[in-house]
Amino acid sequence: MKRGxxxxxxxxxxxxxxxxxxxxxxxxFLPAPTAILAEAWSLARSGELFIHIGVSLYRVGMGYGMGxxxxxxxxxxxxxxxxxxxxxxxxxxxxxxxxPLALLPLMILWFGMGDGSKVIIIxxxxxxxxxxxxxxxxxxxxxxxxxxxxxxxxxxxQVFRRVVLPASLPTILTGLRISTALAMLAIVGVEMLAAxxxxxxxxxxxxxxxxxxxxxxxxxVLGALGYLWDRLARVxxxxxxxxxxxxxxxxxx
Amino acid sequence: MPLIDARNVSKVFGDGQxxxxxxxxxxxxxxxxxxxxxxxxxSGCGKSTFLLLLAGLELVTSGxxxxxxxxxxxxxxxxxxxxxxxxxxxxxxxWKNIEFxxxxxxxxxxxxxxxxxxxxxxxxxxxVEGRYPHELSGGMKQRVAIARALANExxxxxxxxxxGSLDALTRENMQVELLRIWQExxxxxxxxxxxxxxxxxxxxxxxxxxxxxxxxxxxxxxxFPRPRKREIISSADFVALAAGVKGLILExxx
Numbered sequence: 001m002k003r004g005x006x007x008x009x010x011x012x013x014x015x016x017x018x019x020x021x022x023x024x025x026x027x028x029f030l031p032a033p034t035a036i037l038a039e040a041w042s043l044a045r046s047g048e049l050f051i052h053i054g055v056s057l058y059r060v061g062m063g064y065g066m067g068x069x070x071x072x073x074x075x076x077x078x079x080x081x082x083x084x085x086x087x088x089x090x091x092x093x094x095x096x097x098x099x100p101l102a103l104l105p106l107m108i109l110w111f112g113m114g115d116g117s118k119v120i121i122i123x124x125x126x127x128x129x130x131x132x133x134x135x136x137x138x139x140x141x142x143x144x145x146x147x148x149x150x151x152x153x154x155x156x157x158q159v160f161r162r163v164v165l166p167a168s169l170p171t172i173l174t175g176l177r178i179s180t181a182l183a184m185l186a187i188v189g190v191e192m193l194a195a196x197x198x199x200x201x202x203x204x205x206x207x208x209x210x211x212x213x214x215x216x217x218x219x220x221v222l223g224a225l226g227y228l229w230d231r232l233a234r235v236x237x238x239x240x241x242x243x244x245x246x247x248x249x250x251x252x253x
Numbered sequence: 254m255p256l257i258d259a260r261n262v263s264k265v266f267g268d269g270q271x272x273x274x275x276x277x278x279x280x281x282x283x284x285x286x287x288x289x290x291x292x293x294x295x296s297g298c299g300k301s302t303f304l305l306l307l308a309g310l311e312l313v314t315s316g317x318x319x320x321x322x323x324x325x326x327x328x329x330x331x332x333x334x335x336x337x338x339x340x341x342x343x344x345x346x347x348w349k350n351i352e353f354x355x356x357x358x359x360x361x362x363x364x365x366x367x368x369x370x371x372x373x374x375x376x377x378x379x380x381v382e383g384r385y386p387h388e389l390s391g392g393m394k395q396r397v398a399i400a401r402a403l404a405n406e407x408x409x410x411x412x413x414x415x416x417g418s419l420d421a422l423t424r425e426n427m428q429v430e431l432l433r434i435w436q437e438x439x440x441x442x443x444x445x446x447x448x449x450x451x452x453x454x455x456x457x458x459x460x461x462x463x464x465x466x467x468x469x470x471x472x473x474x475x476x477f478p479r480p481r482k483r484e485i486i487s488s489a490d491f492v493a494l495a496a497g498v499k500g501l502i503l504e505x506x507x
Contacts, residue, residue: 142340144336144338144340145340145342147308147310147328147340148334148336148340149342149353149357150309150310150328151308151309151310151328151329151330151332151333151334152330152333152353152354152357152401152402152405153328153329153330153354153357153358153405154353154357155357158357162342162353162357163342166342166344167344169344242385243343243344243385243386243387244343244344
């Protein structure tokens with residue numbers, strides 16, 4: 001890790017701690033980092049924190065997994081078939097701008113207060129970046145590369161698996177990465193509005209009893225989870241796309 | 254029997270709005286097995302179109318285009334094409350790129366390895382089998398593309414300005430290499446180029462094409478004995494022949 005990566009957080013927490021200790025601001029509004037850590041420790045010891053994390057990750061995982069699966073497969077079909085794209089495009093452009101949270105009342109009506117309604121909303125939030133990137137990726141494959149494969153004897157199935165898929169993979173993976181962040185955004189909203197568990201619920205619950213350190217714990221965990229998830233996605237992307245990284249601007253930085 | 258027999262071949266491209274362009278008109282050419290034929294002509298004379306037709310990537314509008322007695326009706330590993338832009342698969346190593354043809358045609362693994370190492374050796378790529386295309390120079394990329402086409406052991410190899418994006422020295426070097434490879438491998442080559450010197454140096458026969466519409470203008474036999482050395486390009490016969498070709502092309506461009 002570069003030195004620049006740690007300097008800014010350390011400085012921030014140092015000043016923050018000072019402000020908290022000297023009570024320059026009412027601790028009800030801004031508790032010191034050490035107080036937040038103490039709260040995190042007790043939440044972790046009681047197991048409460050992990051239950052909330054587990055529940056949230058389960059919902060995100062299910063919804064995101066479905067979104068990724070449907071987005072990639074449908075995107076491949078739509079990128080491959082101009083006809084299918086023309087049929088489905090108006091529908092997609094109508095559903096896409098609807099905020100995932102706007103679907104919540106209807107989803108609760110349909111699927112109840114359980115995990116089902118939440119998973120569907122995460123699904124909706126994750127689907128479109130994956131779908132649109134996959135379509136763009138497949139459509140962007142160099143036709144001459146396909147011709148080269150054809151003249152070497154590849155049949156349509158082989159052209160698809162051995163040329164179209166690998167050539168569109170960089171764009172597809174970008175879509176998958178964008179969706180991870182959107183899924184995390186959506187889960188918090190959903191859990192704040194309608195849940196009895198999860199990290200979003202933890203935040204609302206803390207607000208109700210003016211437990212400010214607990215709110216900060218919730219925020220910190222959300223930040224950490226998002227960061228970890230993105231790092232993981234990046235590592236996976238770089239592993240899969242050795243050839244791509246080094247042929248693009250990314251490899252030069 | 255001729256290997257390639259093009260009789261009254263025409264190719265008309267429509268733009269879908271009623272505007273048609275005649276790329277080739279009444280094109281006739283017969284090529285025998287193991288012959289090295291170059292095609293040269295001003296831009297827009299349809300020389301690349303003829304290669305695409307031979308590769309099966311475009312179909313004739315009228316006339317007959319026979320390869321080994323059979324009409325060409327689609328891409329086929331028996332007539333491989335090498336493009337100016339190499340068009341290697343960037344996610345595959347040198348080895349895997351060359352292996353592509355035998356792989357999709359279902360050759361068993363040990364046979365594949367045998368073929369790939371044979372052509373890696375033939376084109377002089379030993380030691381870089383594990384590299385990716387972006388790690389190679391232009392000349393090396395074109396060697397990979399040639400080996401990839403040869404790995405299918407095609408009857409005819411079609412080359413569309415294959416050395417067009419190489420620097421002058423690499424280009425000369427690759428011409429000599431191509432002759433060596435062709436001499437060892439003895440397949441038929443149809444070679445499209447912009448360079449008169451290159452065409453005269455490489456070919457058994459040189460087809461000069463004219464424009465509007467694209468057609469054969471004249472076919473020059475190239476009499477120099479083989480194997481040829483690079484030095485022949487400064488001989489009086491070579492210079493005279495090249496000047497004749499140049500005059501014909503200039504006349505066409507007027």
